[in-house]
Amino acid sequence: xxxxxxxxxLENEAIYIFREVAAQFEKPVLLFSGGKDSITLVRLAQKxxxxxxxxxxxxxxxxxxxxxxxxxxxxxxxKELGLELIVRNVQDSIDAGKVKEESGKYSSRNALQxxxxxxxxxxxxxxxxxxxxxxxxxxxxxxxRIFSVRDDFGQWNERNQRPELFDMLNGQIELGQxxxxxxxxxxxxxxxxxxxxxxxxxxxxIYFAHKRKVFLRDGLIWSHSxxxxxxxxxxxxxxMVRFRTVGDMxxxxxxxxxxxxxxxxxxxxxDATISERGARIDDKRSEAAMEKRxxxxxx
Amino acid sequence: MEVLKIxxxxxxxxxxxxxxxxxLYDTKSLTxxxxxxxxxxxxxxxxxxxxxxLATDGLVxxxxxxxTIDVAHIYFSTATKSYIIADTPGHVEYTRNMxxxxxxxxxAIILIDARKGVIEQTNxxxxxxxxxxxxEVVVAINKMDLVDFSEEKYNxxxxxxxxxxxKRDYHEQKITFIxxxxxxxxxxxxASENTxxxxxxxxxxxxxxxxxxxxxxxGTPRFPVQYxxxxxxxxxHDFRGFAGKVYGGELSVxxxxxxxxxxxxxxxxxxxxxxxxxxxxxxxxxxxxTLEDEINVSRGDxxxxxxxxxxxxxxxKATISWMDSQQLTAxxxxxxxxxxxxxxxxxxxxxxxxxxxxxxIDTGATALGMNDIAQVSFKLNKPIFYDxxxxxxxxxxxxxxxxxxxxxVGAGFIN
Numbered sequence: 001x002x003x004x005x006x007x008x009x010l011e012n013e014a015i016y017i018f019r020e021v022a023a024q025f026e027k028p029v030l031l032f033s034g035g036k037d038s039i040t041l042v043r044l045a046q047k048x049x050x051x052x053x054x055x056x057x058x059x060x061x062x063x064x065x066x067x068x069x070x071x072x073x074x075x076x077x078x079k080e081l082g083l084e085l086i087v088r089n090v091q092d093s094i095d096a097g098k099v100k101e102e103s104g105k106y107s108s109r110n111a112l113q114x115x116x117x118x119x120x121x122x123x124x125x126x127x128x129x130x131x132x133x134x135x136x137x138x139x140x141x142x143x144x145r146i147f148s149v150r151d152d153f154g155q156w157n158e159r160n161q162r163p164e165l166f167d168m169l170n171g172q173i174e175l176g177q178x179x180x181x182x183x184x185x186x187x188x189x190x191x192x193x194x195x196x197x198x199x200x201x202x203x204x205x206i207y208f209a210h211k212r213k214v215f216l217r218d219g220l221i222w223s224h225s226x227x228x229x230x231x232x233x234x235x236x237x238x239x240m241v242r243f244r245t246v247g248d249m250x251x252x253x254x255x256x257x258x259x260x261x262x263x264x265x266x267x268x269x270x271d272a273t274i275s276e277r278g279a280r281i282d283d284k285r286s287e288a289a290m291e292k293r294x295x296x297x298x299x
Numbered sequence: 300m301e302v303l304k305i306x307x308x309x310x311x312x313x314x315x316x317x318x319x320x321x322x323l324y325d326t327k328s329l330t331x332x333x334x335x336x337x338x339x340x341x342x343x344x345x346x347x348x349x350x351x352x353l354a355t356d357g358l359v360x361x362x363x364x365x366x367t368i369d370v371a372h373i374y375f376s377t378a379t380k381s382y383i384i385a386d387t388p389g390h391v392e393y394t395r396n397m398x399x400x401x402x403x404x405x406x407a408i409i410l411i412d413a414r415k416g417v418i419e420q421t422n423x424x425x426x427x428x429x430x431x432x433x434x435e436v437v438v439a440i441n442k443m444d445l446v447d448f449s450e451e452k453y454n455x456x457x458x459x460x461x462x463x464x465x466k467r468d469y470h471e472q473k474i475t476f477i478x479x480x481x482x483x484x485x486x487x488x489x490a491s492e493n494t495x496x497x498x499x500x501x502x503x504x505x506x507x508x509x510x511x512x513x514x515x516x517x518g519t520p521r522f523p524v525q526y527x528x529x530x531x532x533x534x535x536h537d538f539r540g541f542a543g544k545v546y547g548g549e550l551s552v553x554x555x556x557x558x559x560x561x562x563x564x565x566x567x568x569x570x571x572x573x574x575x576x577x578x579x580x581x582x583x584x585x586x587x588x589t590l591e592d593e594i595n596v597s598r599g600d601x602x603x604x605x606x607x608x609x610x611x612x613x614x615x616k617a618t619i620s621w622m623d624s625q626q627l628t629a630x631x632x633x634x635x636x637x638x639x640x641x642x643x644x645x646x647x648x649x650x651x652x653x654x655x656x657x658x659x660i661d662t663g664a665t666a667l668g669m670n671d672i673a674q675v676s677f678k679l680n681k682p683i684f685y686d687x688x689x690x691x692x693x694x695x696x697x698x699x700x701x702x703x704x705x706x707x708v709g710a711g712f713i714n
Binding site: 009010012020051053159162163172174275 | 574
């Protein structure tokens, strides 16, 4: 028996939030992308409910343009922990004519996910969707609540948010509304990486330096892939890269890196002079790109 | 690493966002891409300096109007501490955001424009941080560059503020005055050469030096049960764990406890954090507790030490901060959320409104509007287990929820 339970305040806060979700909602779900933030969420949820299983399923909105490494990792984790995984595909939303595939040089399925997500929420009647968004990621996310209410259209009303005082989380909603919950709101990128290191967590291999076929555009490093439009004059290079953030292939740029293990990655983040979302192609669309997507129901 | 949460308060144009930007810039917390974006936008706007408010004002409407509407959270860290700054808007109509920001903070920075000195808004900012018992307050007298770094000016403002301090309820609050220029960088992170008469710390030096153990509010241990963990697996067939966060003090294995409201006694058998057992649950840690005896405990109940019971009452009097455009009137009903416990409450009496600028009370009030602060008595349909706010910041506070709109419409601090 050890002496005193340790006092990582961010971890304690996240566990508290998970327990509030399980107690206050009837059908919560954890939005799982296979990225480091959602993997961290799974670990925190395990801690919150041990020795019981995590009392809600995972939901993956699959754009069909994922890194294969992420999908393999996802399936391994779900099997190991005996979790329930629900997958809903953006391709199905496209086939049903609900959304139209973007075209052109910058086309991506990232924004299309919103429709598939909102449909899944309606299909399963989820009343709380737990996500790994962090306030330090992006300036519209800095304004986000821990329990963030969405109306029946899944929309975020940033001008009329519930105040959150002390530790108290108000999860009262009407039928049809849902709450987006962000247990690691107050974590920074470095906090997440340090936690992954401390907990010795497994994460997909693309987060570590590896040789990859890439091309350069607008100062960003794009993956060479069938899913990413590439001009003829955009030359394919083979470089040592890694990913700091993982969305689908069409919206996530790589960084040059030699950091091949977790210690090296933590070191690299500590000294980074470029922000995490500096490599998110989806945020580069405009200064208010995230705020607009959030208003429409993006997570 | 230790996390220090700080609330900022200042009127429009006092330079709050600039101060935060300066903290980020001088601690090298702004990444190249963010800095480039700020340089680009500053140039577009025709400024010959960097407009750091662009780093914190996250909503389109905020950037358009050049004001902060909603609380934003800003993160940076040094070798010793992680900082979370709640950037709260300075407008009168957004008092609720200031109360919200202060409720989760252990420290506050109040900004004063050196040209304007202590104004009515300053009274409010101080009042709220004192009401919420924020232990450490830095009074940053800003824009010193625009008053020629005048020591007389600084001393005069300090004296005015000290007048205000004599009116406060919470006397243990520590207050530190610092002359700064957020725009030019004087005494924010680096000591200024322009204020040779000032021998104290810079803002960051002061924050770095705060002893986290000393500035936390310590009271008696309270354990509100959030969730009952019942795995019902072969390995843990009879496991019944009470999951929650420990507030105010520590709980240890063997402690004699009482479950409220049933008042049943038992002893703490095991304390788990995840799959490990511990002898003691630290203050603010999220643990799972098992008891020696099989007693009935569910969400909203509370475990407390047998020799240190809270008040168990169906009524209380509290200071309320009203946050909704719909008025609060005597006789109306709300949900009181006290920690993780929810009970139905009826407003008995509005005793008086308190002017948050220290100008006295209004005994004739029959309704409360947005941003009003008042003494109110409530009657509950079930007892809650509380301490006075002055003795226990967590177990003495609650929120009010409108039963129709489900919105959080007010916050309360029990007398």
